[in-house]
Structures are given as C-alpha cells and as structure tokens.
Amino acid sequence: MAERGLHVTGVDSSPTFVSLCRQRLPGHEFLVADMRSLALARRFDGLLAWDSFFHLAPDDQRRMFDVFARHAAPSAVLMFNSGPSHGESIGAYRGDPLYHARLSADEYTALLDGFAFEVIAHAVEDWASGGGRTVWLARAVA
Missing domain, CATH: 3.40.50.150 (Vaccinia Virus protein VP39)
Incomplete structure (x- = not known):
C-alpha cells in the first residue's frame, strides 16, 4: 500500500512489531494498541x-x-x-x-x-x- 502512494496507519499490540514497521516505513504512522478497543476519532x-x-x-x-x-x-x-x-x-x-x-x-x-x-x-x-x-x-x- 505504501509503495502505491497510500498513507498507512498501522495498529498492532506488539511494540516490537510496531518498532519494526516504523523503521521500515518512515513517514507512516504506527500505533501500539489493541484493535478491540481502538478509538482513533478519525475515519x-x-x-x-x-x-x-x-x-x-x-x-x-x-x-x-x-x-x-x-x-x-x-x-x-x-x-x-x-x-x-x-x-x-x-x-x-x-x-x-x-x-x-x-x-x-x-x-x-x-x-x-x-x-x-x-x-x-x-x-x-x-x-x-x-x-x-x-x-x-x-x-x-x-
């Protein structure tokens, strides 16, 4: 998705995985959170x-x-x-x-x-x- 020019917002409960994503895809947003309680106040x-x-x-x-x-x-x-x-x-x-x-x-x-x-x-x-x-x-x- 990022390679196609889309802005990516990723969510994962693993800080290690989120850190890896931040390193591999700078300029995109990655959050440590539980998807079950996600409330980002945006669409x-x-x-x-x-x-x-x-x-x-x-x-x-x-x-x-x-x-x-x-x-x-x-x-x-x-x-x-x-x-x-x-x-x-x-x-x-x-x-x-x-x-x-x-x-x-x-x-x-x-x-x-x-x-x-x-x-x-x-x-x-x-x-x-x-x-x-x-x-x-x-x-x-x-």
Whole structure:
C-alpha cells in the first residue's frame, strides 16, 4: 500500500512489531494498541485486518464490527480474512500454540450488513490470491 502512494496507519499490540514497521516505513504512522478497543476519532478510506482478526475470540470478533464502522469513512473498503467455517482451533506458529476462531459465513455477512457494509467479494480458501485464506472484501454504505 505504501509503495502505491497510500498513507498507512498501522495498529498492532506488539511494540516490537510496531518498532519494526516504523523503521521500515518512515513517514507512516504506527500505533501500539489493541484493535478491540481502538478509538482513533478519525475515519479511513480503507481498513485491513489481515492475519489478525481471526486470532480474536468469537465475541471479540463480533464487537470488532463496531470498531470497523466507527473508523470507516463513507464508501470505505474493509478487507479481512477469516477461517473457512465456524469453529475454534489451536494451530502452531514457529513451535508456539496459536489460537484461531471463526464465525460462520452467514454470521460474518449479517454482521457486515448490520454495521452498514456490503460484501463486495468473499473467497473461501482462496489459493490464487489469498494463499489459502478465506477473504472478505466489503464497502461501507450510507
């Protein structure tokens, strides 16, 4: 996104990750914060929750749609990835346990609709562009 001339505001709960982003992308903004309680008092044309959102518990994921809506400018694009079907699991990353939670596609669609987002595209286990991820693309509607 930065290479295409967009101004990036990044949020992560890891100070180490935010520090690395600040070093690699000077001139952009990176904040140490928990996405679940994000309240920046500004709106963005695009929101991306990539490889992060599905690490939240189901109830936290449900509450995130209000956070997305409060930060979405008119016609903003929201993209996030989820698992392919409802459930919870513990995977592994570099030998450490890693929690994943997923709502059903119907529930994600209902949440998007309930917070005035329309689904533009949804691909389940998309190997062509998402590396096997289930991808959601939505747009804020008035």
